[in-house]
Amino acid sequence: MVRATLAGVGVAIAAAPLGCFVVWRRMAYFGDATAHAAMLGVALSLAMQISVFVGTVAVALAMAVTVTLLAGRGYAMDTLLGVLAHSALAFGLVAVSFLSGIRIDLMAYLFGDILAVSRSDLVVIWGGAALVVGLIAWRWSALLTGTLNEELAYASGLDPKREQLILSLSLAFTVAVAIKVVGVLLIAALLIIPAAAARSLARTPEAMAVIAAVIGGVSAVSGLRAAYVFDTPAGPTIVCVAAVLFAGFSLLGWQSRKAR
Amino acid sequence: MSLLSVEGLSVSYGANTVLRGVDLAVEPGEIVTIVGPNGSGKTSLFRAIIGATAPSAGRIARKPGLNIGYVPQRLHIDQTLPITVDRFLRLSARLDRRACVQALEAAGVPDLLKRQMSQLSGGQFQRVLLARALINKPELLLLDEATQGLDQPGSAAFYRQIEAVRAETGCAILMISHELHVVMSASDRVICLNGHVCCQGTPAVVASAPEYRALFGTGTGGALALYRHDHDHGHDHDHPHSHEAAE
Numbered sequence: 368m369v370r371a372t373l374a375g376v377g378v379a380i381a382a383a384p385l386g387c388f389v390v391w392r393r394m395a396y397f398g399d400a401t402a403h404a405a406m407l408g409v410a411l412s413l414a415m416q417i418s419v420f421v422g423t424v425a426v427a428l429a430m431a432v433t434v435t436l437l438a439g440r441g442y443a444m445d446t447l448l449g450v451l452a453h454s455a456l457a458f459g460l461v462a463v464s465f466l467s468g469i470r471i472d473l474m475a476y477l478f479g480d481i482l483a484v485s486r487s488d489l490v491v492i493w494g495g496a497a498l499v500v501g502l503i504a505w506r507w508s509a510l511l512t513g514t515l516n517e518e519l520a521y522a523s524g525l526d527p528k529r530e531q532l533i534l535s536l537s538l539a540f541t542v543a544v545a546i547k548v549v550g551v552l553l554i555a556a557l558l559i560i561p562a563a564a565a566r567s568l569a570r571t572p573e574a575m576a577v578i579a580a581v582i583g584g585v586s587a588v589s590g591l592r593a594a595y596v597f598d599t600p601a602g603p604t605i606v607c608v609a610a611v612l613f614a615g616f617s618l619l620g621w622q623s624r625k626a627r
Numbered sequence: 628m629s630l631l632s633v634e635g636l637s638v639s640y641g642a643n644t645v646l647r648g649v650d651l652a653v654e655p656g657e658i659v660t661i662v663g664p665n666g667s668g669k670t671s672l673f674r675a676i677i678g679a680t681a682p683s684a685g686r687i688a689r690k691p692g693l694n695i696g697y698v699p700q701r702l703h704i705d706q707t708l709p710i711t712v713d714r715f716l717r718l719s720a721r722l723d724r725r726a727c728v729q730a731l732e733a734a735g736v737p738d739l740l741k742r743q744m745s746q747l748s749g750g751q752f753q754r755v756l757l758a759r760a761l762i763n764k765p766e767l768l769l770l771d772e773a774t775q776g777l778d779q780p781g782s783a784a785f786y787r788q789i790e791a792v793r794a795e796t797g798c799a800i801l802m803i804s805h806e807l808h809v810v811m812s813a814s815d816r817v818i819c820l821n822g823h824v825c826c827q828g829t830p831a832v833v834a835s836a837p838e839y840r841a842l843f844g845t846g847t848g849g850a851l852a853l854y855r856h857d858h859d860h861g862h863d864h865d866h867p868h869s870h871e872a873a874e
Contacts, residue, residue: 390705390707391705391707391708392705393705508718508719511718512718512719514708515702515704515708515715515718516699516702516703517679518673518674518677518679518697518699518700518771519697519699519702521674521677521678521679522677522678522695522696522697522769523697523718523719524678563707566707566709569709570709570711570743571709571710571711571714572708572709572710572714573714574709575708575709
């Protein structure tokens, strides 16, 4: 239980700043797409008998690079993501069916298995979270400038394409790490919902990222607690708590805007 | 030496060449305006100057260590991105509050520091963009149709602000504009662009150049009169390029 809580909070912290960029840049579909592609990683790593984590990270990163390279070459971003994500998911599911000897718990990958987080998983999650948060903090200004306006970034001597790639790679890595916690189907929720909930409370981009991290952390802790009390699946319960927080804060923000 | 010199610049997107053999230079302290019809490559020229588009031929030389301030054509800030004017001004550099206030004063909007960017009016927003461009004390200011979306008094006031900025800081200004009448009176030099440099010179020289008239017709003649204070254009109303068509 302690390990599960630590894992949830670790993922929430890494997901918060990334989630803000996902919301600001309207790339919500990217998290979904990477997660779907990660299923292919699960299948491949089982087939090749390597660590599932290594497999999913590799496929997710490959997906991020492919999308970034192909973006702006004739297809819109959402079309590209749709093609790549669903092809990867389909190939992954087909590949899984060939693995006759091995029984894999597909549900564990679709919905996560946070209660089965091992000590080494925890090291990976917190190490990964530290890496992602460090990378984003280092590139924060550049990423923010590129998000606001591409030309503005070029004029300031930055390369928005490179920043985009850094963001995509961090996202892919986070998604691969977080699959264990909330699963393929709900990872995008963990990226977007805390960031969206933080929007109405924040006045600056930095505040929004910090508040999103707090909301994500609170969701993880209380979601796990609720899952224990009501005997519900842990990953979905965490997302439910985040959704309720989102609804509450949005209503509050709406009320205060109306009052002004 | 020139702050910026562009020699034989060509830009193509695939097989489509939008700029061919463009030469231009900006000297310290001058206001240069680029005019040209839609699709004449004005924005591509700017993108090449700031390094967002790689030229297919030619070269762009900046004075070593040149500090450029850039005001984009339009900047959409997503509703989901909370950001105060204060934070926006500090995007590119760590600055103290004094520098931010000074830049806002120079741009003519001293009291906006604590406001959310999304709550500003169009005119205030453009001035905050101008303040951000001024904050690093640039030697060259680039404005890409910075008054788009402003009404006529608003854009006239904006260009007066630009002249005031030049008078105060002595920075050179290179701008793109559609608003020929305002721009003509505020510029030292006008470059008429249509895939290549058609003609350039003082506003008076460009206004009377046949290449300019072929592009913009005589419909703008009345507006030019604001600058020239005389009506020297011929009234050939059946000219194929009306003012409306040029816009």
